[in-house]
Amino acid sequence: MGAQLRVYKRRIRSVTATKKITKAMEMIAASRVVKAHRKVQASTPYAKELTRAVTAVGTGSNTRHPLTTEAETPTRSAVLLLTSDRGLAGAFNSNAIKAAEQLTARLEAEGKEVDTYIVGRRGVAHYNFRERKIAEQWTGFTDQPEYADAKKVAGPLIEAIEKDTAEGGVDELHIVYTEFVSMMTQTPIDSRLLPLSLEEVAEEAPQGEILPLYDFEPSAEDVLDALLPRYVESRIYNALLQSAASKHAATRRAMKSATDNAGDLITTLSRLANAARQAEITQEISEIVGGSAALADATAGSDK
Amino acid sequence: MAAELHVELVAADRQVWSGEATLVVARTTSGDIGVMPGHQPLLGVLESGPVTIRTSDGGTVVAAVHGGFISFADNKLSLLAEIAELSDEIDVQRVERELEQAKAAGDESAERRADVRLRAVETR
Numbered sequence: 001m002g003a004q005l006r007v008y009k010r011r012i013r014s015v016t017a018t019k020k021i022t023k024a025m026e027m028i029a030a031s032r033v034v035k036a037h038r039k040v041q042a043s044t045p046y047a048k049e050l051t052r053a054v055t056a057v058g059t060g061s062n063t064r065h066p067l068t069t070e071a072e073t074p075t076r077s078a079v080l081l082l083t084s085d086r087g088l089a090g091a092f093n094s095n096a097i098k099a100a101e102q103l104t105a106r107l108e109a110e111g112k113e114v115d116t117y118i119v120g121r122r123g124v125a126h127y128n129f130r131e132r133k134i135a136e137q138w139t140g141f142t143d144q145p146e147y148a149d150a151k152k153v154a155g156p157l158i159e160a161i162e163k164d165t166a167e168g169g170v171d172e173l174h175i176v177y178t179e180f181v182s183m184m185t186q187t188p189i190d191s192r193l194l195p196l197s198l199e200e201v202a203e204e205a206p207q208g209e210i211l212p213l214y215d216f217e218p219s220a221e222d223v224l225d226a227l228l229p230r231y232v233e234s235r236i237y238n239a240l241l242q243s244a245a246s247k248h249a250a251t252r253r254a255m256k257s258a259t260d261n262a263g264d265l266i267t268t269l270s271r272l273a274n275a276a277r278q279a280e281i282t283q284e285i286s287e288i289v290g291g292s293a294a295l296a297d298a299t300a301g302s303d304k
Numbered sequence: 305m306a307a308e309l310h311v312e313l314v315a316a317d318r319q320v321w322s323g324e325a326t327l328v329v330a331r332t333t334s335g336d337i338g339v340m341p342g343h344q345p346l347l348g349v350l351e352s353g354p355v356t357i358r359t360s361d362g363g364t365v366v367a368a369v370h371g372g373f374i375s376f377a378d379n380k381l382s383l384l385a386e387i388a389e390l391s392d393e394i395d396v397q398r399v400e401r402e403l404e405q406a407k408a409a410g411d412e413s414a415e416r417r418a419d420v421r422l423r424a425v426e427t428r
Contacts, residue, residue: 045314217348223347223349
């Protein structure tokens with residue numbers, strides 16, 4: 001076998017192996033998207049009931065709470081960025097990071113300091129490489145987030161917002177995550193989570209429903225006190241789940257195009273290998289023909 | 305037919321139980337509260353504890369609930385909990401083991417959680 005042909009054969013073998021891997025990853029991601037999406041849906045009843053309850057307290061009483069009170073001059077904000085632990089998901093992480101950076105730039109232009117909180121190894125690595133400060137980071141659960149993980153993330157954030165700004169607390173909390181629109185579309189979005197405006201929550205609740213006057217047990221303040229952190233946790237949980245579903249969808253798409261590319265590459269390489277083999281045969285034939293012609297010429301000459 | 309109320313018991317990550325009931329007893333921060341059809345609208349904070357639901361066909365459903373809310377309006381009762389388990393789902397031996405572990409480790413919240421689970425099984 002000629003050297004050229006051997007090189008082609010080797011490359012075809014390696015691309016075939018890569019294709020098998022990407023194909024397997026595509027299928028794993030596809031099954032995980034479905035699972036993650038189901039989890040998003042399973043968490044909806046809780047979120048819906050919670051929204052209803054918050055609306056009920058918000059409309060049924062004039063209670064004020066640190067989590068709903070706007071600071072007069074906000075000076076520091078927290079940005080929570082949700083990325084994934086693992087890459088191989090196309091532009092998923094870089095899109096989320098880009099959205100967070102735009103938000104940070106906007107907030108800084110408004111004269112606010114920005115504390116960054118990051119979920120996911122990719123985001124952490126991005127910020128560490130650029131030597132930017134990370135207020136707090138969490139990794140290790142982005143593929144299959146549990147409610148306990150959302151609690152873990154929400155805890156320090158709620159603490160930070162309840163603290164005075166002068167003592168290192170923050171006035172507002174923004175969250176950047178990738179929304180799972182459909183299997184094909186995932187868009188990074190940023191939204192302000194805190195301070196919570198009860199009017200906005202009320203808009204989310206089903207319309208045309210008049211809420212009754214509730215009897216609060218033990219009191220409206222206590223209920224709100226217990227309710228709001230849960231609401232924030234549930235929002236973060238939802239964002240974590242959506243981000244996980246989006247990540248798997250992005251992985252699936254990236255791996256699908258990698259598999260397709262490998263297929264194309266194999267076709268091209270096979271064509272080249274065939275041409276090389278044919279060239280080799282042609283050369284061998286012409287060598288034999290040329291050799292025998294030269295031999296014939298030589299014997300014909302000696303005869304004379 | 306006796307009056308009924310519709311109950312939804314939801315945990316953070318799933319719907320645990322839903323159906324019709326005649327009486328629901330839950331533990332709020334200010335004591336046990338029983339809700340029957342036609343109760344006035346209520347929104348309360350739940351303690352960790354067992355929740356007893358008397359279903360309209362005469363059966364009883366008990367669930368262990370850890371932190372959450374009870375809200376009642378228009379004969380619809382929602383129980384929201386971060387963690388909720390039906391007593392049928394609870395594995396007694398495992399919980400007893402967990403209780404011992406929690407006691408040994410001095411982890412009070414884990415001990416309380418295990419205790420609530422056991423009580424839920426006992427009241428079944």
